[in-house]
Amino acid sequence: MxxxxxxxxxxxxxxxxxxxxxxxxxxxxxxxxxxxxxxxxxxxxxxxxxxxxxxxxxxxxxxxxxxxxxxxxxxxxxxxxxxxxxxxxxxxxxxxxxxxxxxxxxxxxxxxxxxxxxxxxxxxxxxxxxxxxxxxxxxxxxxxxxxxxxxxxxxxxxxxxxxxxxxxxxxxxxxxxxxxxxxxxxxxxxxxxxxxxxxxxxxxxxxxxxxxxxxxxxxxxxxxxxxxxxxxxxxxxxxxxxxxxxxxxxxxxxxxxSPVQAQPYRIPNIWTGDLESGIGKAMMACDPDAELAMMITKIWMDPHAGEVAVGRIYSGAISQGESVFAIGAAKPERVQQVSMMVGGDRITVPKVVAGNIAAITGIRSAAAGVTLSRDKDFTPFEAIRHYSDPVVTVAVEPKSMKDLPKFIDALRSLAKSDASLQVTTNQETGEALLAGMGELHLEITVYRIEEEQNIKVSVSPPIVVYREGVQGSNRGQAFEGKSPNRHNRFFFEIESLPSEVVDALRNGDLGDGPVRSSDAKETGNKFGELGMDKDLMRKIYAINGTNVLVNDTKGIQGLHETRELIIEAFNEVCKKGPIADEPVQGMFVRLTDAKLHEDAIHRGPAQTIPAVRNGIKGAMMRARTVLLEPMQKAFVSVPNDWLGQVTREVTNRRGIIEDMPSEGDVTTVVGVLPIAETFGFSNDIRAASQGRAVWNTENLGFEMLPPQLFDKVVGEIRTRKGLKPEPNPESYYSD
Known part of the structure; x- marks a missing residue:
């Protein structure tokens, strides 16, 4: 050797x-x-x-x-x-x-x-x-x-x-x-x-x-x-x-x-910061003595060292024991080991300098695409991807139970190396739910588990994740939810939140979870800045994702004792709406009145939670609940000879073509289509263009499902979940 x-x-x-x-x-x-x-x-x-x-x-x-x-x-x-x-x-x-x-x-x-x-x-x-x-x-x-x-x-x-x-x-x-x-x-x-x-x-x-x-x-x-x-x-x-x-x-x-020859023309192409700044010039020169600028390209699991982040250093050097920021993380982290990948071995070295590929351990916030620097405000190489909702789910489990521990490890490292994948596992059965950005994303994830980790798995057909929301409002017609013992009543009015508020909630600007009384004033003011009634929003109880619950009652005795139970019931509805047990988004819930039994023993969890849950669901039905389907924007670049076939593929799938810019003899078809219609899209596009089309997609959030498809889709979702095909009417929740 x-x-x-x-x-x-x-x-x-x-x-x-x-x-x-x-x-x-x-x-x-x-x-x-x-x-x-x-x-x-x-x-x-x-x-x-x-x-x-x-x-x-x-x-x-x-x-x-x-x-x-x-x-x-x-x-x-x-x-x-x-x-x-x-x-x-x-x-x-x-x-x-x-x-x-x-x-x-x-x-x-x-x-x-x-x-x-x-x-x-x-x-x-x-x-x-x-x-x-x-x-x-x-x-x-x-x-x-x-x-x-x-x-x-x-x-x-x-x-x-x-x-x-x-x-x-x-x-x-x-x-x-x-x-x-x-x-x-x-x-x-x-x-x-x-x-x-x-x-x-x-x-x-x-x-x-x-x-x-x-x-x-x-x-x-x-x-x-x-x-x-x-x-x-x-x-x-x-x-x-x-x-x-x-x-x-x-x-x-x-x-x-060499890096010295390549970086002068490559840096302007991959970095959006100021090229005349000190760090800009250092990267163009591939200067090993300047500030650190490194981009992580891959995360992989080492059986001994755990997560190893591998990336290219464009300027400066990275040394063992120093602290660096993964841009986007709140605090610096310590580099435990720096190594080079020589052949298949990780060889530990004191430091690796610009122009090289380094493997490092210890940076828990590192993920593929993340920039490392000693300066917290460094312009990253790639915009940090904000959390976007996975929209397609498949159930995956190993064919052989002996692969289970290996399978769970593989999932953990996949979730780390791919920020757009959500993994939930059932530890007992080994079944995992993979939620991803689309069919193709999940196909490739499964391909990786099988090919890279050598674990044979069985996969369910893909399932689209819909959302429920309210389109109207039942303002002035509060819905009454009664407790099973009939001694407690809660009255709710519901409407949809303005889109700018929903965006702020999605970006995490307004927080999430129950809002403490001491923070309610400040949170209310933030909602006020977005055009909502500041005084009303100061009575906020809780935020769940993009849904908000406010206590708009006056002087109800004993209500504060049931506060936690009310929030718990609200959270349950946010997770499973009344139409198809799908997650709810963009809903503004106001508790307008309540009548409570004076004896606390008669307003415990078994009474309060069903009353509030039914009250909110009934109010949603009264305000008119709609189903929202996930949409995807597809960019398909294709030689002009195959353009007709590609546009036909998009329009046949309820797609709307927004733009068709062309460059030379290649045209990019920009279309918006429902994710439910994209299954099999990759194969059909390949066939339609004889493999010459290149495409990528980005998720566009949710849009209302066309009314003519409502009954069919709701029926399919409910049947799949073992529920009766028709949703319960409003009257069901008032009993």
Missing amino acids: GRKEDNIKKATEVMSVLPQIRNLCIAAHIDHGKTTLSDNLIAGAGMMSSDLAGAARVLDFDEQESARGITINAASASMVHAVDGTDYLINLIDTPGHVDFGGDVTRAMRAVDGCFILACAVEGPMPQTETVVRQALKEKVKPVLFINKVDRLINELQVTPEDMMNRFQETITKVNKLIKQFAPDEFKKDWQVSVLDGTVAFGSAYHNWGITIPYMKKSGVTMTDIFQYCNEEKQKELAQAAPVHEVLLDMAVTKLP
């Missing part, structure tokens, strides 16, 4: 020589050989056993999980590669194989300066390859091309050398067309890839060989030799004459930029 230790020592030395660092990723469609190639690069650089790398993949369930684990779990792997006697540190970041996950791929691209585009020699660039390339170019990441699986062209398709060169040329032309289309203007010409220039390599990641024109000159291996080796099934000898790791790492060092 001497070579590995030697490399670890070299890696820690080269780390501070910025021109000798390369940060890169492999951009490929799933199944195009990304994992095999990553393994072989790492093995070739002496970071793991080369026997495991290519061959072990034949058995996908092999015992060498630890060897393969590098590309499954590790967020990055660093290796040392010498070119002409100079050592270079190459940080390879794992990009998600699933393209549709905009945020993840973009974050991985943010951390790197160059990428290997992997294209299959047999299939050519797949439309999905196109998507990743587009994303890389958008982030100003310089590409080079590796045409993989060349052995299959020669052995399976029996092509002639001329044929082969024509196929290569086709692939290269396609990739260059993409670069011309999507690269920033200043690089459209310079970033074109070509065989002569040495920015195109071909080979077989699986059989461990590769070649470029510069390497042919260096090694004397020619195209004729390659044909001969493949035809005679001597790919092992070929792998010794032209090892893939050497060819590609040479290409990375000579053709891809």
Whole structure:
């Protein structure tokens, strides 16, 4: 193992020589050989056993999980590669194989300066390859091309050398067309890839060989030799004459930029702060002695160290034991360990400097996309995502109970690395409810549990989460809720809250939960600033999400003793409304009067809670309750040839097209559609555009369900929950 230790020592030395660092990723469609190639690069650089790398993949369930684990779990792997006697540190970041996950791929691209585009020699660039390339170019990441699986062209398709060169040329032309289309203007010409220039390599990641024109000159291996080796099934000898790791790492060092070269044109693209400020200039210069600016790109769970945050440092350095802010968190946190990912190992180092990828532990608030700095008010790299309501739920459980502990850990780390996922588990049955931003989001989450954690799971069909709200008001017609013993009565009036108040509640500006009497005045004043009656709002009892409860009674004896019970009943209704047991939003509840039994024993929980619950639900029915459905805005970028099919897909799903800006020969369809209609959307859009559409979605909150669908949807939800199909009428709650 001497070579590995030697490399670890070299890696820690080269780390501070910025021109000798390369940060890169492999951009490929799933199944195009990304994992095999990553393994072989790492093995070739002496970071793991080369026997495991290519061959072990034949058995996908092999015992060498630890060897393969590098590309499954590790967020990055660093290796040392010498070119002409100079050592270079190459940080390879794992990009998600699933393209549709905009945020993840973009974050991985943010951390790197160059990428290997992997294209299959047999299939050519797949439309999905196109998507990743587009994303890389958008982030100003310089590409080079590796045409993989060349052995299959020669052995399976029996092509002639001329044929082969024509196929290569086709692939290269396609990739260059993409670069011309999507690269920033200043690089459209310079970033074109070509065989002569040495920015195109071909080979077989699986059989461990590769070649470029510069390497042919260096090694004397020619195209004729390659044909001969493949035809005679001597790919092992070929792998010794032209090892893939050497060819590609040479290409990375000579053709891809160092952080010092890349940051001047990349920082303006990824950071919105003032570029003329001290920190702006420091990041442009990749200055290791300046203030710290780091972005977390991935969180993963280490069985020994717990949560490890991996990210790129753009300026300054991060040291063990210092305190830093995860921007958005209230207080600084202490960095327990700083390490580099060398091969599959985390090697602890005292500090890591700008231009590198560091792995740190101890920052509990870190999550993918979060910025770390010593300055609390630092402009983050990515706007902090405010909490948005997950709108689709699936139930997931492991197929085998022995996987349960592993499954629960996997869920915990997923929730951490993906802020838009909500996880609730039933510890006894192991069933978990995953609530996410849409069907695709949940599909990918399940894919991760199965592929990355190797846990087979069963999944329920997706369920949309609706909301209930009130559209009218029963002001002046208070609804009376009676207790079971008929001795206590509560009168409620309900209306909807103004939208600006709902937004303020959603952003957490007005607090949440019961409001103490001592805080009621201040809270009331805040509502007053938003245009509500300040004096009325000073009588506030509680806030639940975007719902508010106010005590608008005068001089009722004993009411303060039932205050907690009234709030408890209000919370129950907020969780499950009268129409379909769905959560309630945007509701303003006023308790206008109450008649209580003078003896406290007759107004305990068993009397007060049902009376208040029925009073609020009945008032909601009287004020006219509506069902709100979650909406999604979809941005679908598609070549103009497929535009008609894509717009048809959107409009067929009750979608409204808001805008269709076009750029060159690509048009972006901006549409708003109900999430209930988006199931299967990803597959249909792929089919309609032959895989060429790139899309992402953002949730738009809730809108009223069209009246003609009300009975049908309510009936379906209630039946699914085991309730009778029709909601209870208002009279049900007055008994």
